[in-house]
Amino acid sequence: MMNFYLRNVENIECISRGSPGNRTFYLSVTNLNKVSGKTDSTSKLKIWLEKEQLVALCLLLKTPEESQGNIEDNLKENSGEFNLEVRGTDFSINSDSKTYELIFLSEEENNELLSITINIYLDILQWKNLGDQILKVCESGRKKCPLCHLPKNLDGTCDGNPCVKKNGHINLN
Template sequence: MPTARNDLGVSTMLRAEAVGVPGKRRFRLVVEAERGSAEVWIEKEQLSALALSLKQAIDEMGDRRPSEEAAPPSASAREPRFDFKASSLGLSYDEAAGRFGIQAATPEDAEAKTATLVFWVTRDQAERMADEALEVVAAGRPFCPLCHGPMDPDGHLCPMSNGHGPIDEHL
């Protein structure tokens, strides 16, 4: 199966965003880098896991801080532009450069080409994005205290309550 790899290089801007209203939100990473830009559409759980993984890696690094330089803005930062639906995310760290690598891949399909998108972020960018991502994730619907599923504003029929009425968030 052929694979297309798109390396955007070092990020000049990275944001985590949610689009839509709670319960119907879609999540994305918006990145501008030295060799292009992208909107990487991911699941809420993927965004949360990426943010927590970055936080953990940064905590484990402690005070070790290599020199951090984002890529200089360039005229080519707008081309090419990718609109990318990721089925999986990967995280790496280049100790020599002091940068995190984020890799997004499309779903594997026996007949289709698998595409990969890679970009690099500094520790400061990673830390800001992780904080932003956790805020975005937390701004959605509250979770049921019994089944941990999302609760709608008008209540939640929880399978753990055996059908004994709706559960509200004030439990």
């Protein structure tokens, strides 16, 4: 099991690649590694997520609940620099009045099962900006069919091609 703690996040953003209907999504995180108060190096992290996971994360970011525990009690630091790319499979959130903690759990298969836990600590401004960014990225995809609410393709058909609720008498284009 590997644990990563990102306490000095310089930048966190939600990024999508590809054309609508064929997009992939990830969170890109840059962390400043500090030793004795001075920046020693930076670590970069990509967490690949499905669109549905991003939407769920956005909902959690927009409606945080304060947890009873104090986040600062478990201060741990990483030793050295790392560049990591994982597929996020599960996540949870802890918060107190000043700090928000995103916890990602991932299990990677490269000839063996490896469990990775990533703890990302954000201030309230980073937290709100990430929620807004995720919302913009998810909304910028394909339009929804007004009848069946599935994504519409460029030719006007929806993913339920033909639309399961359209009887052929209405032009939706």
